[in-house]
Amino acid sequence: MPAYVVLFRESEVRDPExxxxxxxxxxxxxKFGLKPLVVYGAMTPLEGAAPDGVIVLEFPDVAAAKAWYYSPEYQDAVQHRLKAADYRGVIVEGF
Structure with a gap:
């Protein structure tokens, strides 16, 4: 069953470096079967305030999404994204 990593950028980028x-x-x-579906595309808010940006990544399953997120390679990189802006993220199962 596919799984999706959805990341919401909640602030403007404060540290471009x-x-x-x-x-x-x-x-x-x-390596993890990652397929980008949405990367900061135009948004039409429906309910509540829109985030600054949205990313949606598709994976073959939840295990692959977790393997990507918790991999040493990604953990080395993500610290920089989290210093650059405020984010929220979830893994959600598809059907």
Whole structure:
């Protein structure tokens, strides 16, 4: 069953240098079956205030999503994203 990592950027990027470090540390997306579906696309708010940005990544299953997020490669990179801006994130199962 597919799983989706949904990341909400809750603030503007306050440290572009940290965000660039994050981007430069990208890992091979095919390693975990990651498929980007949404990366900061245009938004139409429906309920409540819209976040500053949204990312939706598809994985084959929850185990693959967790393996990607908790991998040493991604944990090395994510610290820079979290210094650059405020984020919330979830893994949600599809059907």
């Amino acid at each position: 940290e965000m660039e470090k994050y981007r430069s540390k990208g890992s091979d997306p095919t």
